[in-house]
């Protein structure tokens with residue numbers, strides 16, 4: 001119940017960031033420092049961390065599950081045949097250098113099929129196992145707000161009319177969110193679950209330029225702030241290991257993201273996918289890439305977490321492209337195995353999310 005109200009206040013705060021109870025407490029102890037406060041929470045409040053669980057990081061799952069008590073919820077990917085401004089020529093051609101959309105588009109979604117028929121296929125795929133399952137329509141492939149508002153409305157409303165669909169997850173770019181689209185998303189957020197997933201990837205413009213993203217970090221920051229001001233929950237996608245960046249930049253990134261009204265984070269390591277510009281760059285100049293080993297990445301994630309604001313939930317630490325699409329690094333590790341490794345490392349180092357940054 002505590003988690004539910006925390007989530008409700010946090011994700012439905014109508015734009016203004018209400019502090020969680022634990023964060024209110026933190027101001028009481030501000031003078032003594034954040035470390036002292038967390039030490040108290042940990043030692044004196046039976047090992048509960050400020051996000052209300054005994055996990056050493058603010059895991060998205062319990063917060064999400066508290067929104068749908070007793071229900072099984074599955075995201076169903078929808079490919080609504082969008083493109084991106086750095087693909088269609090309006091801002092560039094070729095897309096992001098690392099992007100092979102097939103690596104994150106499941107087989108049952110397909111741009112030539114209607115939203116309804118894709119959802120039907122998705123439900124057939126999952127309902128055999130769990131007939132009582134409920135769903136979120138996940139507009140995942142390409143930039144899912146890159147179209148006129150009327151077209152977006154017809155797609156989203158079609159998804160919301162589908163039996164069992166409880167809400168939407170909309171993945172897009174920071175530069176594809178006009179005021180009218182944000183206002184409409186805000187309206188959807190009042191009607192049910194809505195998560196806006198924004199590809200931010202890096203806080204450095206030089207990196208974004210080299211990736212051919214076609215937008216700046218200032219545009220990402222503006223999109224996050226505009227969404228938050230309308231009560232829209234935002235997930236930021238960030239990538240660690242991009243060429244030109246190193247430990248200093250990643251630690252700085254954790255602090256920069258902490259200052260933004262981001263609700264949730266999806267982190268992942270740089271992977272080089274087949275049939276991408278980056279795969280060619282890697283073949284020609286492997287010395288320009290410093291790909292993480294699994295161990296190095298796990299240690300970096302823990303360092304990153306220590307600098308990340310405790311109010312930001314974490315949905316995932318890693319991603320794994322299908323083997324046929326992956327050039328490197330080939331760890332072959334499932335997400336849940338990697339997450340267990342992060343938990344172990346946090347325990348071994350006796351540390352937790354937000355431990356280091358005293359600016360919160």
Ligand code: SF4
Pocket residue numbers: 083084086087094095096099100101141142143173199
């Ligand atoms: S914006 Fe997303 S979908 Fe579009 S090219 Fe970049 S990574 Fe791919």
